[in-house]
Amino acid sequence: MIEAKNLTKSFGKLKALDNVSLSCNKGETISIIGPNGSGKTTFIKCVLGMVIPDGGTLHFDNREIKNGWHYREKIGYMPQIGRYPDNMTIAQIFEMILDLRQKSWDDADSELVHSLGLKSIFDKRMRTLSGGTRQKVSASLAFLFNPDVFILDEPTAGLDPLSSEVLKEKIRTEKENGKLILITSHVLSELDDLVTAVIYLQEGSLLFHKNIAQLRSDTGEEKLSRAIAVVMKNSKTQHA
Ligand code: ADP
Ligand code: MG
Numbered sequence: 001m002i003e004a005k006n007l008t009k010s011f012g013k014l015k016a017l018d019n020v021s022l023s024c025n026k027g028e029t030i031s032i033i034g035p036n037g038s039g040k041t042t043f044i045k046c047v048l049g050m051v052i053p054d055g056g057t058l059h060f061d062n063r064e065i066k067n068g069w070h071y072r073e074k075i076g077y078m079p080q081i082g083r084y085p086d087n088m089t090i091a092q093i094f095e096m097i098l099d100l101r102q103k104s105w106d107d108a109d110s111e112l113v114h115s116l117g118l119k120s121i122f123d124k125r126m127r128t129l130s131g132g133t134r135q136k137v138s139a140s141l142a143f144l145f146n147p148d149v150f151i152l153d154e155p156t157a158g159l160d161p162l163s164s165e166v167l168k169e170k171i172r173t174e175k176e177n178g179k180l181i182l183i184t185s186h187v188l189s190e191l192d193d194l195v196t197a198v199i200y201l202q203e204g205s206l207l208f209h210k211n212i213a214q215l216r217s218d219t220g221e222e223k224l225s226r227a228i229a230v231v232m233k234n235s236k237t238q239h240a
Contacts, residue, residue, distance in 0.1 A: 001023075001024060001025050001060070001061060001148075001149065001180050002023065002024040002047060002058070002059070002060055002149070002180070002182075003022075003023040003024075003058070003059040003062075004020055004021055004022050004023070004043075004046075004047075004056065004057075004058050005021050005056050005057045005058075005059075006019050006020070006021055006055060006056035006057070007019070007020040007021070007043070007046060007053050007055070007056035007057075007058065008020075008053060008054050008055040008056050009039075009042055009046065009051060009053050009054055009204075010054055015203075015204045016039045016042040016204050017039045017042055017046070017053070017204045018039075018203070018204040018205045019056070019205070020039075020043065020056070020201070020204070020205070020206045021056075021206070022199060022206060022209050024180055024182060025180065026148070026178060026179070026180050027178050027179075027180065027196075028180055028181070028196050028197055029171070029175050029180075029181040029183070029194050029195050029196045029197075030180075030181070030182050030183070030195065030196065030197045030198070031183050031184075031185060031191070031192060031195040031197070031198050031199070032182060032183065032184040032199045032201065033184070033185050033186070033187075033188065033198060033199070033200055033201075033228070034186070034200055034201035034202055035186060035202065036186050037203075038186075038201040038202050038203060038204065039201050039203075039204040040153070040184040040186070040201055041080055041153055041184065042204075043201065044077075044153055044182070044184060046058060047060070047065070047075075047151065048072065048075065048077060048151065049065060049068075049069060049072065060074075061074075073101075073145075073147070074147050074149055075148075075149045075150070075151055076141075076142040076143055076144070076145065076147040076149070076150045076151070077142055077150075077151045077152075077153075078138045078139050078141070078142035078150075078151070078152040078153060078155050079138060079153055080153035080154045080157070080184075082134050082135070082137060082138035082141075084126040084134070084137070085126065086125065086126050086127035087125055087126070087127065088126055089122065089123050089124060089125050089126070090118055090121060090122050090123070090124055090126070090129075090137060091122040091123060093126065093137060093141075094113070094140075094141070094144075097141055097144065098144075101145060103144075103145065107145075108144045108145065109143055109144055109145070110140075110144070111170065112136075112139055112140040112143050112166070112170055113140045115166045115170075116136040116139065116140060116163055116166055116167075117136075118136055118137065118140060121133070131158045132158045132159055132160060132163070134158075135155070135157070135159050135163075136159070136163060139152075139155060139159075139167055143170060143174075147179075148179060148180065149179065149180045149181075149182070150171070150174060150179060150180070150181045150182070151182045152171075152181070152182065152183045152184070153184050154184055154185060154186065155167060155183060155191075156168075156185075156191065168191055168194065171183075171191065171194055172194055175194060181194075183195070188224065188225045188228065192224045192225070193224075195212060195224065196211060196212055197209065197210065197211040197212060198210055198212070198215060198224070198228065200228070200231075200232075207232075207235060208231060208235075210231075212224070215227045215228070218231070219231060
C-alpha cells in the first residue's frame with residue numbers, strides 16, 4: 001500500500017532520511033520508533049507530500065505519489081504539532097475542514113469528537129486551548145473521513161491517560177476494520193499491544209523492520225519493549 005524505495009532527504013548537511021526502503025500493507029498497525037531526530041516525522045511528511053525527498057521513490061496503492069495529490073484523501077493524518085488559526089473556535093475548525101472536503105457532519109465519523117469531550121467546548125477558541133486539547137482536535141480530525149490509512153505522529157504525547165485510552169480504542173476498532181495504521185513514537189508507548197510490526201529508524205537509517213512474531217521469535221522475548229531492547233543490544237555488538 002505504501003512503498004518507499006531508497007528514500008533520501010537531507011536538510012543541509014544533515015541526512016534526515018538515508019536510503020530508506022520499506023513497505024507497509026493494509027491490515028498492518030506499524031509502530032515507527034526511534035530516538036528524537038531519527039527521521040520519523042520526515043518520513044511521514046514525505047508520504048504525505050509535505051516534504052519532497054531528494055532521492056528514491058514513494059508509491060501509494062502502486063502509484064508513484066510524485067506530483068499526485070488525490071491519494072491524500074485516503075489518509076487521515078494526525079500531526080505531531082497541530083497548527084490552527086488562533087481565533088477560530090473548535091466548531092469553526094471542524095466546519096472549515098468539512099467544507100473543504102465537501103462533507104457534512106452526517107457523512108463524518110464524529111465518534112472521537114464526542115468521546116474526547118470536544119462537543120462541550122466547541123465554542124472555545126483555539127488560542128485558549130491546552131496542548132492536550134489541541135491534540136484531541138488533531139486526533140478527531142484525523143478520523144473524520146473514514147480513510148484507508150491513518151498516520152498518527154506521536155498521537156499520545158500530551159494526551160491525558162483517559163484520552164489516550166479512548167484514542168487507543170478507536171485505533172483498535174480501525175485496525176479490526178482492516179485499515180493500515182502508522183504510529184510514530186520516540187518512546188515505547190501504551191499503544192504497543194496493538195502493533196503488528198515495528199520499523200526502527202536511527203539517524204535517518206532503517207535499522208530494522210520486523211513483524212511482531214518475527215521479533216518475538218528472534219529475541220525470545222514476549223514483551224515488545226524487551227524484544228526491541230534485545231535487537232538494539234545485538235545490533236550494537238555487531239557494529240562494535
Ligand atoms: P523525529 O520525528 O524522528 O524526531 P524528524 O524527522 O522531525 O525526527 O527530524 C529528523 C532530523 O531532520 C532532525 O535532526 C531535524 O532537526 C531535522 N529536520 C527536520 N525537518 C527539518 C527542516 N524543515 N529543516 C531543517 N532540519 C530539519
Ligand atoms: Mg517527530
